[in-house]
Amino acid sequence: MKTNRFLTLPAILIALAFSSAFSQDGVTATVPVKANVNATVSIQPPNASYGTGAVHDVTAGVEEEFTLTLKEGSVPILQPQGLANAAVSNYSLFSLNGKQVWQGASISQANIAQGVYILSAKAANGKTIGTKLVAHNGGKLSAAFGLEQASSASVLRKDVLALSSSVYGEWTVKASAAKHYDTSYAFSPVEGLNDLQNITLRSVVPTAPEAMTEKTAIQYFTDEEVKAGWNLGNTLDAVNVPSAASETAWGNPKASQALFNGLKASGIDIVRIPCTWIGHVDGAPDYTISEARLKRVAEVVNMVHNAGMKAIINIHHDGNYTQPPNTWGFLKFAEVTRGAANESQVKAQLAAMWTQIANYFKNYGDYLIFETMNEVHSGNWGSAPTAEQDRLFDWNQTALSAIRATGGNNATRFVAVPGLGATEPSIVLAAHSRGKLLPNDGDNGVSKLIVSVHFYAPSAYTVASATPTQGNEPLRHTITTAELNAINTEAAHIKSTFIDNGIAVYYGEWGAPTNVRSAMNETVKSTHVDYISRVAAAAHANGIVPIIWDDGGDFKMLERSNGIPKTGLWADVLAAYMTAANGGYVPPAPVLPTNITGNLGNYQFGTQENGTDPDYTQALWNLSPENVTLAKQEGAKLVLHLSEFLAGNIQLVWQGPTNESWWNMRQILELTPPGNMNLYGTDWDWSTNTLTIYLSAAENYESFKTQPDLNLIIAYYGGSSVNDLGIISASLVE
Template sequence: MTLQNTRRTRWRAAVVAGGVAALLTAGMAAAVSAQAAAGCQVAYSVSAQWPGGFTANVDVTNLGDPVNGWNVRWTFPSGQQVTQAWNAAVTASGGQQTATNMSYNAAIGTNATVSFGFNGSWSGSNNPPTAFSLNNVTCTGTIGGTPSPSNSPSTRPSPSASASASPSPSTPPQPGDPMATVAAMQPGWNLGNTLDAIPDETAWGNPLTTQALLRHVRQQGYRSIRIPVTWSNHHGPAPAYTIDSTWLNRVRQIVDWSLAEDLYVMINLHHDSWQWINAYPTDRANVLARYSALWTQLSGAFRGYPSRLVFESINEPQFAGTSGDEQNYQVLHELNAEFVRIVRRSGGGNATRLLVLPTLFTNADQGRLDALTATFRQLGDSNVAATVHFYGWWPFSVNIAGGTRYDASVEQDLIATFDRVHATFVAHGIPVIIGEWALLNWDHNRPGIIERGEFLKFLEAVGYHARIRNLTTMVWDAGQFLNRSELRWRDPGVFAMMKTSWTTRSATGSTDQIYVPRSTAITAKSITLNLNGASFTGLRQGTVNLVSGSDYTLSGNVLTLTAAAVTRLVGSRAYGVNATLEARFSQGEPWPISIITYDPPSQAAASGTTSSFAIPTQFRGDQLATMEAKYADGTNAGPADWTSYKEFWTHFQPDYAAGTLLLKPEFFNEVRDGTVTLTFHFWSGSQITYRITKAGTAVTGTSS
């Protein structure tokens, strides 16, 4: 992450646990022409499946003479269709499917293997093909494949069983197969704000990394770990730039522990990007010498390491003193090319090690993607991957400009981003790693910025949309998800939704909060379900199932709690959460629903200064969603004056325990003298207005 986000907590993806590969053993066939195979072996696996769709991978081993140009044919037994393919062009004639080589993988030597994959559609069942041929020669022998998963509702595992589940160790892909390597890295986890922290490992609040932590990460289902490393404070001066041996040994120790836990590992140059690499355009000789020296030493130090260790050239590359993007693209190309040259010439395992190259800013705008595509073409290296970062639609990611909900803008941004990287890279045989993803301001230290239910929707969507586009995801965790000291998830429900999204869709709801006014008659309450291919199976409070008809009704996708049920659930109608329900479905995670009693909040007069101003507030069971600020003439007041909605926590902050709403100095820094009308929006739907008057550093406020 970049400096301003550093202290914020802030697939081709085959889900290995979701599919069991079936080996299609082939016998030796009679010799044919030089372009045919004298025998072949095929491994077909369904690595992920969802209602109506699936992802399959095909590995074809040539057991005969070398071929240059190939096609693989098969027939689906259940009427399936290929909808999208990579590493091959797939066409259909009736029920027969034909996969034809791409320009870059036409040759298959004797005993060599070519791999391709596809997304497909199915209905009824998804039985595997029973025969394959390579260049019209049948691959004979015992035929089998991944069975179609059952479509019946399954029993949800208990939390303890789910927590202990871990994919079993698997044989890593052979070096030189980047698509398979990146697929095997799904899902991934970042050891954030640790070895990248400045100046040292614990400087940004995380404890020393232990092997127990890495084992726990693996046991939770993660198959790869990205270890961001900042080197700038841990090497000597020019010209050698010798890396401090203690620091290098510490990095090597954590890499060794990770590999011992059967994790893929990715290391990089991290905050070096903005500390000194960004000066490359105007200080080319010195920056290039330093950059080359570091990667030369790292290549040597890790030369003998297995292929499960992956190198990433630079984190979030950015440059100062350029004329614009075209120059930015050129200087990034030069550094990426130097990185590849240094690593490859060091030999050993580095000759075939997967190398990961970022776009400018690790951003997924089309211009950034196209520039990296040009680099890949010029390099001509067959074992590379692209990386971008994804922190969602910015207003939602930080809660500004009214971005409080996972709405159409948030989802369209997600889909468009993932579509671009798939179409630009994956569809052309270059795998993609989403090297960091989360929401910028989801943080256990600053609760309430992102409403929990809206975050759950985002997690579910990222998992699904990455999975069907074969993007490997590596969540950014600077401590906001996993409590490293206690080896427990800070919010088990958040992790459960994230983990389930690796293999399955979950249903969600229009809200996870039902607000019931304390001082008025109780009425029925409804939420709209987004089923995501699932079917509703019931509503539960703890271990008690609510009764259809008397407690709730379902009309289409609208779930309604009866007035009688709501009355029982709110009990004495104390302010706040009185009951928690779970809507359950045929697949995925249950959807949580909190029953909350509230009255409209109220505020009182206050006085203070621009450096310390708090509005006395009785929240009465309600929760703050956002705040608007406008001058008397209706124009927007305060920072980010392109919107009336200010940034949660940065500009304003609720303190529920103290009964106050704080206006921050960062807000007043950009407010001119005079009157400002504030509108506070609450999750119940309540809105209250409050007027402040600023005169220099003095501030007074009154309720409207």
């Protein structure tokens, strides 16, 4: 066989490529590095073909030398040739199998696939003047043969090809430190001594104590105009046990500054950030929380603050009873209750974790609020057994004491305390009535404590399953008058028990499944918007801060990308919420009943003090002459048969129009938490829902008996209007 003594250029290049492309051992680069804090610094190549990087811990202010091994991303194959007045006129790019990939007068070509290529350059006379082996990372390839003047001739330098501004590629410097934002930037090393890399890391947490208010929590919320809040639900609380809690585990994106800027623009004043710590905590005895987890929580708090809002962080799903009969995390309330877990160990971890959290956030100002726990229970979701009230009270004390012991700003930081399980109003009120809700806060008294209430009543309308399985309560889309009335009643009870006694309250969670109802008929959507309005309005009227639940799913109100709602029910809910939370909600005017039986019959609404506007809390009867005579008889009674259970206080008022005696009032029924009924000159028959009022109990009864004409008024404060009593019949009897 005849042997061809002359190989083609690609064949020569390929042979040379395989013989010498990866034969280099590389050169050494020394990179001095200094950081402003103790940090871990890494300098790494774009890929292994460019050399070997280094990672070191750097002491603040101390220069540390990093030694790198550099390899050229393109390697000389043919020796450079000296050509007088040479000029590159053409480039060719070959794959290692000899196929020409690209040819042109210059190399600045997009969409070149990752791989190893052979680059050839030709002079204007057509002669090949140099080749290089190119290790390309993919994407745009920018390369040029460098020329070096030598007397009258132009010769190729040894480093004839420049890729990404450096023959050794574009490396990455990364630095991280506790309580500081990570930093990363591009770096192009050279052989030998490199310039000093002076790294400045920015602190995540305040480096000095920020301002703290001396005001009570109620004063603070009022003066700072904290009127409406929002939950970053199913985000930092998301966890798929046994995996570690992960911000995107339940389908929501990571929180961003754009989200919180949009929230503020939407009218939100405070953001509750539920935080689950499962999978981020080491074992006994220290229970060390990972720096990465604490840092991410701090980053989110900072974004909230940067947008101009307050923030709340807590221990969230670590105590959720969601795998009966056990708990997800370390707050094993159910297990302790039945003797299957060590309570001392649980309390030790609770104290250790709050100590770490409090210390990490110690310098934050008063805009950051701590919340001890969330919906901890043993399976008694909607009830509050006294023994369990006592246990949760003890755990809340453990958490509060750990927070206060860290000192500094934490000595007076606002701390929210939940009730058991659903932590609905009745549960919180029951614990408080026994002195088993608010822990002892020393000299702060109750001024720095906040009661965390969740309001999802009625549950069948709010948190029941939209796609129920056997045994689950199905979601319904209607709501009764009594259930609507309870919204105001519960808020009024909270006000009289807490707000009126200087104790702040927020609805840490409340709401209804907006996303589920967004495509339903207009009646369903209208009812939904009205429910949102009523809860927010009741909270506003009674000094409670409402913080709506938004999980990005069924309860979604705002888009996570920008904090703004989509057009439709989402936008309608936000508008209704903002209007009500700012005191603008006007309930629809009630309609007078027309079918009340008995000798008094139907009533009119009373009149407000201005003498013209109706007062919908009052049912007024103008007595006929016959009924005036009957009312003034000894032993006369006003008997009301009701369709609804009593949910608020009732007053009996009489008027004598001729004698201009307009307001003679006596409290005849008073409800006090937790569900006590106090009667004055009145009987209540539970079996028949009958209220019997003895008129001899009326205010100024002797004057009452002398009036030539009379009006009787029942004033009811248990709903949106006196209609909510559901009066079926009204009669005067001897």
